[in-house]
Amino acid sequence: MKPAPFDYYCPRSLDEALALLAQYGDEAKVLAGGQSLVPAMNMRLARPGVIVDVNRLPEAAVIERCDGSLRVGMLARQADLERMPVALDAVPLLAQALPHVGHWQTRNRGTVCGSLAHADPSAELPLAIVVLDGAIEARSSARGTRWIAAGQFFESYFQTALQNDEIVVGASFPARREGWGYAFEEFAGRHGDFAIVAVACAVALEPNGVASEVRLGLGGVADKPHLAPLTAYCGRVLSQRDLPEIANAAVADIEPPSDLRGSARYRRALATNLAQRALTRALASARTACDGLAQ
Amino acid sequence: MSQPVLGAPLDRVEGPGKVTGRIAYTADNDIPGMVHAVVVESTIANGRIAAIDESAARSAPGVIAIMTPRNAPRVDARKVDANDSLLFLLQGDAVEFDRQPVAVAIAETFEQATYAARLVRVRYDVRPPTTALASGERFLPDQIFGKPAQHKRGMPEDAFARAAVTLKQTYRTPTEHHNPMETHATIAQWTGDRLTIYDATQWVFGVQHRLAATFGIDPKAIRVVAPFVGGAFGCKGQTWSHVPLAAMAARLAGRPVKLVVTRPQMFGWVGHRPQTEQVVGLGAARDGTLAAVTHDVLSETSMSDEFVEPSVVFSRDLYAVPNYAMSDTLSRLNISKPTYQRGPGESTGSFAMESAMDELSYALGIDPLELRLRNYSANDPDSGKPYSSKRLRECYAAAAAQFGWSARNPKVRSTSRGRMLVGSGMATASRATHRSPCTVRMRMNADGNVLVQCGTIEQGTGTPTVYPQLAAEILEIPPERVRFEFGNTDLPAAPIAAGSQTSGSVGSAVVVAARRMRELLVSHDGKPPADGFEVELEDSPPPEEAEHATQAFGAHFAEVEVDPDLGTVRVTRFVGAFDGGRILNAKTARSQMLGGIVWGISMALFEDTRYDARSGRIMNANLSEYLVPTNADIPDVEVILIAGDDPFANPAGAKGIGEVGICGSAAAVANAVYHATGIRIRDLPITPDKLIR
Amino acid sequence: METVNIEVNGRSYSNEVEPRLLLVHYLRDTLGLTGTHVGCDTSSCGACTVLLDGISVKSCTVFAAQAGGHAVTTIEGIGNSGALHPMQEAFWAKHGLQCGFCTPGMIVSCIDLLRRNPDPSDAEIRAGIEGNLCRCTGYENIVRAVRAAAAAMKADEPRRSVAELLPVGAS
Numbered sequence A: 001m002k003p004a005p006f007d008y009y010c011p012r013s014l015d016e017a018l019a020l021l022a023q024y025g026d027e028a029k030v031l032a033g034g035q036s037l038v039p040a041m042n043m044r045l046a047r048p049g050v051i052v053d054v055n056r057l058p059e060a061a062v063i064e065r066c067d068g069s070l071r072v073g074m075l076a077r078q079a080d081l082e083r084m085p086v087a088l089d090a091v092p093l094l095a096q097a098l099p100h101v102g103h104w105q106t107r108n109r110g111t112v113c114g115s116l117a118h119a120d121p122s123a124e125l126p127l128a129i130v131v132l133d134g135a136i137e138a139r140s141s142a143r144g145t146r147w148i149a150a151g152q153f154f155e156s157y158f159q160t161a162l163q164n165d166e167i168v169v170g171a172s173f174p175a176r177r178e179g180w181g182y183a184f185e186e187f188a189g190r191h192g193d194f195a196i197v198a199v200a201c202a203v204a205l206e207p208n209g210v211a212s213e214v215r216l217g218l219g220g221v222a223d224k225p226h227l228a229p230l231t232a233y234c235g236r237v238l239s240q241r242d243l244p245e246i247a248n249a250a251v252a253d254i255e256p257p258s259d260l261r262g263s264a265r266y267r268r269a270l271a272t273n274l275a276q277r278a279l280t281r282a283l284a285s286a287r288t289a290c291d292g293l294a295q
Numbered sequence B: 001m002s003q004p005v006l007g008a009p010l011d012r013v014e015g016p017g018k019v020t021g022r023i024a025y026t027a028d029n030d031i032p033g034m035v036h037a038v039v040v041e042s043t044i045a046n047g048r049i050a051a052i053d054e055s056a057a058r059s060a061p062g063v064i065a066i067m068t069p070r071n072a073p074r075v076d077a078r079k080v081d082a083n084d085s086l087l088f089l090l091q092g093d094a095v096e097f098d099r100q101p102v103a104v105a106i107a108e109t110f111e112q113a114t115y116a117a118r119l120v121r122v123r124y125d126v127r128p129p130t131t132a133l134a135s136g137e138r139f140l141p142d143q144i145f146g147k148p149a150q151h152k153r154g155m156p157e158d159a160f161a162r163a164a165v166t167l168k169q170t171y172r173t174p175t176e177h178h179n180p181m182e183t184h185a186t187i188a189q190w191t192g193d194r195l196t197i198y199d200a201t202q203w204v205f206g207v208q209h210r211l212a213a214t215f216g217i218d219p220k221a222i223r224v225v226a227p228f229v230g231g232a233f234g235c236k237g238q239t240w241s242h243v244p245l246a247a248m249a250a251r252l253a254g255r256p257v258k259l260v261v262t263r264p265q266m267f268g269w270v271g272h273r274p275q276t277e278q279v280v281g282l283g284a285a286r287d288g289t290l291a292a293v294t295h296d297v298l299s300e301t302s303m304s305d306e307f308v309e310p311s312v313v314f315s316r317d318l319y320a321v322p323n324y325a326m327s328d329t330l331s332r333l334n335i336s337k338p339t340y341q342r343g344p345g346e347s348t349g350s351f352a353m354e355s356a357m358d359e360l361s362y363a364l365g366i367d368p369l370e371l372r373l374r375n376y377s378a379n380d381p382d383s384g385k386p387y388s389s390k391r392l393r394e395c396y397a398a399a400a401a402q403f404g405w406s407a408r409n410p411k412v413r414s415t416s417r418g419r420m421l422v423g424s425g426m427a428t429a430s431r432a433t434h435r436s437p438c439t440v441r442m443r444m445n446a447d448g449n450v451l452v453q454c455g456t457i458e459q460g461t462g463t464p465t466v467y468p469q470l471a472a473e474i475l476e477i478p479p480e481r482v483r484f485e486f487g488n489t490d491l492p493a494a495p496i497a498a499g500s501q502t503s504g505s506v507g508s509a510v511v512v513a514a515r516r517m518r519e520l521l522v523s524h525d526g527k528p529p530a531d532g533f534e535v536e537l538e539d540s541p542p543p544e545e546a547e548h549a550t551q552a553f554g555a556h557f558a559e560v561e562v563d564p565d566l567g568t569v570r571v572t573r574f575v576g577a578f579d580g581g582r583i584l585n586a587k588t589a590r591s592q593m594l595g596g597i598v599w600g601i602s603m604a605l606f607e608d609t610r611y612d613a614r615s616g617r618i619m620n621a622n623l624s625e626y627l628v629p630t631n632a633d634i635p636d637v638e639v640i641l642i643a644g645d646d647p648f649a650n651p652a653g654a655k656g657i658g659e660v661g662i663c664g665s666a667a668a669v670a671n672a673v674y675h676a677t678g679i680r681i682r683d684l685p686i687t688p689d690k691l692i693r
Numbered sequence C: 001m002e003t004v005n006i007e008v009n010g011r012s013y014s015n016e017v018e019p020r021l022l023l024v025h026y027l028r029d030t031l032g033l034t035g036t037h038v039g040c041d042t043s044s045c046g047a048c049t050v051l052l053d054g055i056s057v058k059s060c061t062v063f064a065a066q067a068g069g070h071a072v073t074t075i076e077g078i079g080n081s082g083a084l085h086p087m088q089e090a091f092w093a094k095h096g097l098q099c100g101f102c103t104p105g106m107i108v109s110c111i112d113l114l115r116r117n118p119d120p121s122d123a124e125i126r127a128g129i130e131g132n133l134c135r136c137t138g139y140e141n142i143v144r145a146v147r148a149a150a151a152a153m154k155a156d157e158p159r160r161s162v163a164e165l166l167p168v169g170a171s
Helices: A014-027 A037-042 A078-082 A085-090 A092-100 A104-109 A112-118 A124-131 A240-251 A264-294 B015-019 B110-119 B156-162 B204-215 B242-253 B312-316 B346-364 B368-374 B392-403 B463-475 B502-523 B543-547 B586-605 B665-677 C023-030 C086-093 C103-116 C122-128 C140-155
Strands: A007-009 A028-031 A050-053 A063-066 A069-073 A135-140 A144-149 A154-156 A167-174 A180-187 A197-205 A210-219 B035-041 B047-053 B063-067 B101-107 B121-126 B137-139 B150-153 B165-173 B185-191 B194-199 B222-225 B257-260 B276-284 B290-301 B323-332 B415-417 B420-432 B438-444 B450-453 B482-485 B533-539 B551-562 B569-579 B637-641 C002-008 C011-017 C049-052 C055-058 C071-073
Touching (some): A014 A028, A014 A135, A014 A167, A069 A112, A078 A085, A078 A092, A078 A104, A092 A197, A104 C049, A112 A124, A112 A167, A124 A167, A124 A197, A197 A264, A210 A264, B015 C086, B047 B101, B063 B242, B110 C023, B156 B276, B156 B290, B156 B323, B185 B242, B194 B204, B194 B242, B204 B222, B204 B242, B242 B257, B290 B312, B346 B368, B346 B586, B392 B551, B438 B502, B450 B502, B463 B502, B502 B533, B551 B586, B551 B665, B569 B586, B586 B637, B586 B665, C011 C023, C049 C103, C103 C122, C103 C140, C122 C140
Parallel strands (some): A028 A050, B290 B323
Antiparallel strands (some): A063 A069, A135 A144, A180 A197, B035 B101, B047 B121, B137 B323, B185 B194, B185 B257, B415 B420, B438 B533, B551 B569
């Protein structure tokens, strides 16, 4: 199982990379960490005619905190983030999600932005950025830079709002805010495997205990990360007793797929359960955060 | 010597080579002028090849030849004996299963051959395939290893009808692929009419004879070398299609050829454990004494072979049951030929029988361990022969004590740890030991150093460490003065390294040769002459050995935690105690048991080859979707060796230890899941969805 | 074709390679370093794990051309001055191997594990090397080996010399 032949370009500047994408369009594939692309090429599930390897771009591995967000550059490896306590502290949901992403060796190589651009519907990082309401920075030579809200970025199985000539140059994950609590839950058939169902949750509490925001996303249940419509539960004081109802509401409109890893029925049961667990933990951590504020 | 040599946990002599990556497996070898072959496999499971267009492939860079049914050398693909299989050597256009070889691309580099293989366009006349066990044509095989496909002792129907308590349940085990970490690989080189083969095989002589028949040449013209084998578990026991295909490709190319089977192709033509459907009936008195056992097995076989998974062996040969009936029925499917996989028969049969015994224990309100003890058999219940040795009672006691079985609350769903349900279960392990004729040559030089030669192989079991230990013990010299040479057909003939027989066969031949050498030494006042001694002998089991039944035994105890909301099962503790007769090396033996237990856990929770019902294609032919456990899925496993001599088994006094560990361990896990949840899973694997109701 | 200049186990190499050549095949077929094995091609098994600039990666998911300008360490480059690395020593002594096929990748991964966590618990060991499959050992002895290696590396114990390697083998 070895890849089909392809033309290989290893640009030394972003402009050069963008020019290549503009030239080759949908023939070209951007190679960053390669942890999804190369196995797919090995298995001949992907046969790009042109590979644009962005690993040698100079600007690319930045991870920095700015304006209430964590900005992750296009070549920041998942393990770079995992090894950076400041970053993990800034975005607790990422800290919880990252250990579920593949194995240590694949995180050493795989990039955060690459995982977003790959848009696997059961992947952890797309789910996290949707729940955090982050944004993806795309650039093309023709139209320059645009920011795409995470909610609009993922379109379907391995499909994003990126145009053929665009590249993801960074992603912005909103940092921890006062009164917020976060939780990530995932279930895979075996350690290190893709999630059968994953749930990310973020809850914001007012100092008086009223939930001002309840955001909950589900991975592995649809063709893209699914953000549950839970606005009805905002503006209320939430107790543990409310959580089964919220969890049920969160999965009410999903139509999960059936495949080798699990039936639709099982995925739904799993989603309900993990949603409740995530809500419980997110609420508890939000309360702790509020108590911290009160002191 | 102050320390006994035999049984000592000596470090593996080939360990340094393995930890430094210097040891060569088949695919690591390079021969000058060598080119690469890649098999094109079918994408349908039933039908005929209508046309092959290889023009694009032929003109791809580096391509030397594309071998198809049109230009493949004519060879004999028929099987040579009942245990062999029909090979798929591009001699015709019929397609019987998914991933059957239909062409071979030969090119200068592996990448070029792989690319060319993908350019071969095959058009098929497709017929609907049959891959569901229930749908295949059913028949009783002529024989199962020389025994009839139906057999009874006593009056099972009457006894079952009269029994105070009866139970009849159906248990299912899925298709499982061996997936050793090293995939199959072959290098073939013709020198005139002589053929040299490097092959990842459990049996160099088997490859030699099969190729001799296929090519119609003298076996002596074929030299087979098995470098270190990267795991096998049964799938490297037979000569499969790619081995002669590599030789045919080498003939066509006029150059040496390397053919490496890819991981997805490991789900093709190289064998698998067949799926089974087993109906077990138990009839017992109120005190748990078994009056009757029936065991009826339906298992799959391919369109052109009759492979029987001998699951019945476990129920037939273990408990003291006066009335017994078994049957083996086969179902013909569009699958490749099933074959032996670690613990063939007993691994699948023990899941059914030991699950049924667990069900009976709850029906009667008798402790599962106590139920086994009440049916303990001093003799082989089927033949009536005494066992060569049996320390199963000691296994039960030691493992139960270590596990803390007596503290268990027998009530189902009675124990929890946080939100997890906790359960424990046990099962018996049993696996027959065999012995086949084996030849060894032993040389002692004037300096007293010894060379032992035998054409067996090393697949992880510790061959080059263990047999020198055995010889050294008898010769009363340090084991490092004995060197073991193995792995090619120039050496004295050894039987297949499978079926729990290598310790019994190679070990016995080494013992007999060492004893003779010792006599020679004694007759020379303990000093070898200037030109040394040499002993070469063929050792065969004497007729009196058949007076005893030889089986390895063991007891498994498993603890699981089940998440009642998600249905996940995690094995949290496992204790196994085993009677493997005389232990030749405590370190390698313990490791065999550990590995076997983990195979059982894997069988219980993970492994499952899935066929698409409509296309007959395998849907999870890779290591990302065919699940084998990772380190993080496995708990601490404790192994207790109940060692002791076995004077009647064979001269080595050793029983087979490579397979007994998997026999019963899946049932122990399933029984623990029942104890934790009250849910009885009778079809493996125990996936979370089966526990969410 | 691409030219790669690459440092492997401390030696510099320069080769013309096809872009699609995977690092694992470059190491095995071009350089003859066959200690790195191929087990799956889907990044599932870890048999091909090597260090890229000191960090473990699965070499079936990296093209050789991408490793140009970087330093690769394979199992053949583990250990030095004729002595086994403590991890190699521990895998041998604790029987963290049987058939040996997963062993090189496993050892490389375990070395990277101790680099980031010099004193891991059993659970951390099991989770830390979940990207490396072993089909023989049942993992128990691998965990023991990593534990022993961690202790030895802390104590800086003397190691057995490679020169002691016994001549063993299939011929």
